[in-house]
Amino acid sequence: MKVLVTGGAGFIGSHLMRYLLENGYDAVALDNLTVGSRENLLPDMELIEADVLSDRLTGIVAQGRYDAIVHLAAQTMVNTSMDMPRFDAEQNIAGTINVMEAARDANVERVILASTAAAYGDVLETELPIKETHKRAPMSFYGLSKSVAEQYLDMYHKSFGIDYIVLRFANVYGERQGNGGEGGVISIFCNALAGGNDITIFGDGEQTRDFIYAGDIASGIAASLSAKPKAANVAYNLSTQTETSLRELVSVLGNIKGSPIIPKYGPERPGDIYKSMLSNGRAKRGLGWRPMMPLEEGLRRTYEYFKGITD
Ligand code: UD2
Numbered sequence: 426m427k428v429l430v431t432g433g434a435g436f437i438g439s440h441l442m443r444y445l446l447e448n449g450y451d452a453v454a455l456d457n458l459t460v461g462s463r464e465n466l467l468p469d470m471e472l473i474e475a476d477v478l479s480d481r482l483t484g485i486v487a488q489g490r491y492d493a494i495v496h497l498a499a500q501t502m503v504n505t506s507m508d509m510p511r512f513d514a515e516q517n518i519a520g521t522i523n524v525m526e527a528a529r530d531a532n533v534e535r536v537i538l539a540s541t542a543a544a545y546g547d548v549l550e551t552e553l554p555i556k557e558t559h560k561r562a563p564m565s566f567y568g569l570s571k572s573v574a575e576q577y578l579d580m581y582h583k584s585f586g587i588d589y590i591v592l593r594f595a596n597v598y599g600e601r602q603g604n605g606g607e608g609g610v611i612s613i614f615c616n617a618l619a620g621g622n623d624i625t626i627f628g629d630g631e632q633t634r635d636f637i638y639a640g641d642i643a644s645g646i647a648a649s650l651s652a653k654p655k656a657a658n659v660a661y662n663l664s665t666q667t668e669t670s671l672r673e674l675v676s677v678l679g680n681i682k683g684s685p686i687i688p689k690y691g692p693e694r695p696g697d698i699y700k701s702m703l704s705n706g707r708a709k710r711g712l713g714w715r716p717m718m719p720l721e722e723g724l725r726r727t728y729e730y731f732k733g734i735t736d
Pocket of ligand 1: 628
């Protein structure tokens with residue numbers, strides 16, 4: 426199967442490219458290299474340097490004769506979306522439409538879209554783990570643009586017959602995640618600890634997240650590529666369905682580092698949700714997928730990666 430991975434040189438894309446090539450797929454990355462980088466990929470991986478908003482996209486997709494597109498290229502930062510809603514919409518909505526137009530023109534059979542837990546917005550703790558049938562009530566332009574992009578895929582399916590699978594990711598972590606604005610708490614903590622710096626917990630540390638290793642996201646995407654048509658045209662959460670508090674996270678990182686970590690504490694981040702966990706039953710049943718990476722092992726790999734780049 427020949428697959429085009431938009432955002433293929435980004436954090437999740439780099440895990441997906443490795444997984445697809447190791448599992449016999451013919452995978453090509455497409456990336457504008459603003460957030461992603463060539464170094465995220467292995468030397469023999471094919472990379473097309475182009476933007477998903479480019480007029481060249483249709484020609485690139487037609488020429489490549491792809492069976493499927495995995496659309497990861499996006500503006501992924503909640504804060505950026507609040508500062509620049511129009512930029513966010515251009516990247517995430519217009520970018521998705523451009524990908525769908527290219528898919529339509531070239532008769533690509535299936536498109537997989539990376540979506541997010543942010544599409545659900547804030548939910549009551551009693552509603553955890555969040556199921557895919559839960560209403561979508563985004564609290565940020567990022568959650569909104571991804572939610573709208575999901576609806577575009579559905580409309581393209583109904584109008585032109587292109588199969589799709591939407592994957593709503595929980596909190597993804599792993600090697601090659603940015604530790605700046607787009608980074609998650611795990612990459613920020615691992616980078617700081619690897620460099621001998623302090624970490625700060627915002628709030629009481631009892632907040633929870635559903636942390637999933639990027640390699641497990643990659644296997645979930647591959648399962649979506651090969652899923653039967655009857656499993657398509659629907660959204661799946663990709664998550665561990667396990668809640669981990671920040672205090673627990675820091676304790677596991679202490680085991681990995683080999684010495685206890687004493688975090689600093691700062692004020693709760695405005696707009697933060699407190700508890701988060703996504704149900705993964707539908708993905709297990711529909712895609713025959715399950716997350717395999719134990720948190721401690723995933724954290725060890727991530728810590729070692731940051732140790733490698735800070736040494
Ligand atoms: C994640 C996604 C976001 C969106 C959202 C949906 C990432 C990076 N972000 O945001 O794109 O999908 O979920 O709900 O995956 N924290 C600290 N110290 C730090 C950094 C963070 O205590 O130095 C806390 C932070 O206040 C929060 C928790 O760690 O309580 C997780 O923060 P995050 O930015 O990793 O992820 P989240 O869930 O806010």
